[in-house]
Amino acid sequence: MTAARPAVRTTEATRPAPARDFQVFRPALPQAARRAPHRMVFTGDADGRCEVFTWDSRAAAARQVTSRPHGTLRCAVGADGTVWWFDEDSDGRGRWMLQDFGGGPDTPALAGLPAGHPRGLAISDSGTAAIGLAEGPGLAEEGGPAEGRAPAEGPGLAVHLGPPGGRVEHVVRTGYPATLVDIAPNGALLAVTGGSGSAHAAVLLRPDGHVVAALPGCDEALWPLGFRTAPGTTSGAGAPPGTPGPAPAPELLLVVRSGDGYRLATWTPERGLRRHAWCAFDTEMTARWYPGRRQALVRRNRGGRSELYRADLDRAVLEPLRVPPGAVLDAVPREDGDVHYLWTDALTPPVAVSSRGTPLPQPMADPPRVPGRALEVWTPGPDGDAHTLLTVPEGARAPYPTVFLVHGGPGEHDRDAYDPAVHSLVASGLAVARVNYRGSTGYGPRWRDAWREGVGLTQVADLAAARDHLVRDGLADPGATGLWGTSWGGYLVLLALGTRPELWQAGVAVKPVADYPMAHRDGTPRLRALDERLFGGTPLQAPERWARSSPVTYAARVRAPLLVVAARRDAKCPPAQVESYLAALRGHGVPYESMWLGTGHDGLDGRDHLKVLRHSLVFLSRHLNGPGPGRNDPNRTATTRS
Amino acid sequence: MQKDIIDNDPLVEADESRSVGVIVGVRIPFREAETTEEQI
Numbered sequence: 001m002t003a004a005r006p007a008v009r010t011t012e013a014t015r016p017a018p019a020r021d022f023q024v025f026r027p028a029l030p031q032a033a034r035r036a037p038h039r040m041v042f043t044g045d046a047d048g049r050c051e052v053f054t055w056d057s058r059a060a061a062a063r064q065v066t067s068r069p070h071g072t073l074r075c076a077v078g079a080d081g082t083v084w085w086f087d088e089d090s091d092g093r094g095r096w097m098l099q100d101f102g103g104g105p106d107t108p109a110l111a112g113l114p115a116g117h118p119r120g121l122a123i124s125d126s127g128t129a130a131i132g133l134a135e136g137p138g139l140a141e142e143g144g145p146a147e148g149r150a151p152a153e154g155p156g157l158a159v160h161l162g163p164p165g166g167r168v169e170h171v172v173r174t175g176y177p178a179t180l181v182d183i184a185p186n187g188a189l190l191a192v193t194g195g196s197g198s199a200h201a202a203v204l205l206r207p208d209g210h211v212v213a214a215l216p217g218c219d220e221a222l223w224p225l226g227f228r229t230a231p232g233t234t235s236g237a238g239a240p241p242g243t244p245g246p247a248p249a250p251e252l253l254l255v256v257r258s259g260d261g262y263r264l265a266t267w268t269p270e271r272g273l274r275r276h277a278w279c280a281f282d283t284e285m286t287a288r289w290y291p292g293r294r295q296a297l298v299r300r301n302r303g304g305r306s307e308l309y310r311a312d313l314d315r316a317v318l319e320p321l322r323v324p325p326g327a328v329l330d331a332v333p334r335e336d337g338d339v340h341y342l343w344t345d346a347l348t349p350p351v352a353v354s355s356r357g358t359p360l361p362q363p364m365a366d367p368p369r370v371p372g373r374a375l376e377v378w379t380p381g382p383d384g385d386a387h388t389l390l391t392v393p394e395g396a397r398a399p400y401p402t403v404f405l406v407h408g409g410p411g412e413h414d415r416d417a418y419d420p421a422v423h424s425l426v427a428s429g430l431a432v433a434r435v436n437y438r439g440s441t442g443y444g445p446r447w448r449d450a451w452r453e454g455v456g457l458t459q460v461a462d463l464a465a466a467r468d469h470l471v472r473d474g475l476a477d478p479g480a481t482g483l484w485g486t487s488w489g490g491y492l493v494l495l496a497l498g499t500r501p502e503l504w505q506a507g508v509a510v511k512p513v514a515d516y517p518m519a520h521r522d523g524t525p526r527l528r529a530l531d532e533r534l535f536g537g538t539p540l541q542a543p544e545r546w547a548r549s550s551p552v553t554y555a556a557r558v559r560a561p562l563l564v565v566a567a568r569r570d571a572k573c574p575p576a577q578v579e580s581y582l583a584a585l586r587g588h589g590v591p592y593e594s595m596w597l598g599t600g601h602d603g604l605d606g607r608d609h610l611k612v613l614r615h616s617l618v619f620l621s622r623h624l625n626g627p628g629p630g631r632n633d634p635n636r637t638a639t640t641r642s
Numbered sequence: 643m644q645k646d647i648i649d650n651d652p653l654v655e656a657d658e659s660r661s662v663g664v665i666v667g668v669r670i671p672f673r674e675a676e677t678t679e680e681q682i
Contacts, residue, residue, distance in 0.1 A: 408660050409660065410660075487660040488660035491660070513660065527660065572660050573660060601660075
């Protein structure tokens, strides 16, 4: 690249970017009230922030429930349509609140409930609310966390039980980090998980704390998904339609990973865990009960695309449901057989669809199509072919300046799905490659477990191989390839820039892991456990492996222009370890740009995301396209590049 | 029963993953050529 390298430059993003034509959305469908399914609750856009809304599908009308300076993310709906929303502070601590579906004052969901980090919420048909909160010393610090360290979560889960709007009647504590999954319809059992691969993958507890069953995930990972619900009554006894009938015996739905695939499973107190071999797939799947039926809606991803099935557990039959080619980001079955799903592909922003035509709120109003073409590339490698979703700009000629947009996780994958970063890059004349490197989900257990070159280094090898493939095929310009990743994707960007500096002409790392041992020290218990599984030990037990995979080790070798974006209240990729990395860059005389946000890892205010998106886009475009209008921008009138 | 979104399944493991769950959608894409210094 011939663009001048920047000096160290820091932007403190204390003022939000000016509002523009954008929206935030969470890729999740509305939840419907059990006794009044036309009453729904969802998180949607309010002036660029996430806020909670009601949706009345009979009137196709929305009402904004919350309005807080930094947005509101978490919500649920009671059986009658009561809105539940989580009133959290900037560290993510807070309390659940209630509001009538039609509006009115907000009241505490349970009196006597302390503020805490949310770890699940479930409401039984019998009227018991179960509220999971993380607890422990880390959460009781007065005045917030120590300087430079993100707020930590405590070691245990506390499940507070009581009638909605009443007082806390019982508290169940686990003593280990966990999340509440569900409460049985009769209120007699709780399901919690300490993580799919942990010793506490699925634990069934009574409200008095007695452990009925503890299913470990050490040999075969388990994901508890929820209890079967009672069918709604439709007549008799004066009950309104949809009123739950007699509660069924507790039956928990799970996904089990075993051998080469994933399969549906159920657990009951009488029969324990049953694996359903007739509902098995070679790639990742999830499932939800149809309300009131012994059927589950199964969503399975393969090769970046989604499939839906109805699994009938009484008949052991799996029936495919038709969805267009693309990705289904969420899918929810209804008691009447309706299926709601959130569909997208690489060029089309998400749309909410009902199989029976129920009006649903749409994630985006008048969404524009991405001005590009979608291609796919499979690159051979030692553990199989790595899949790359490639989007190239319309009206431009290959080879394209190309940005490798790197997903996080690593237990995630890029889908044939809309991404606003792809949208803006393609509109600026750049191609975007999304590589589902080894360790990604969506390609089966073997792909997920293929880490032969080491943590991060395996994935960097796949990014480099995909780059070589695109260059060889004349699609990517070898003199203009950049990287952009967030979270664990940001980590891979930094590692790639340090270990393969000759390949990349620019890099943007957003909220990355930059000093891995330090990120482990300051991270959440669940992420510390994940890291220790990946590395086969703690930083003290395996220091060489941790150092070999840590970007800070290679800080002196970074050559490409680099932008690092970090967040002051980030619990997953804490700020102190980013500071450590930037100090190493400065110590070696390596220039960089940095930008600091006052948010946590997610950030509910779209203006922060917008500022990062815009800053990153301009940074990459200028370094890959050269200054001024992009050379591949279809609307460009002159072809110049410095 | 009703539940909060907990992102715990083989497709989305938010608590055990370093990834971001909130998405910004753009109605009009940001073109580098049209972005001013004030906006960044």
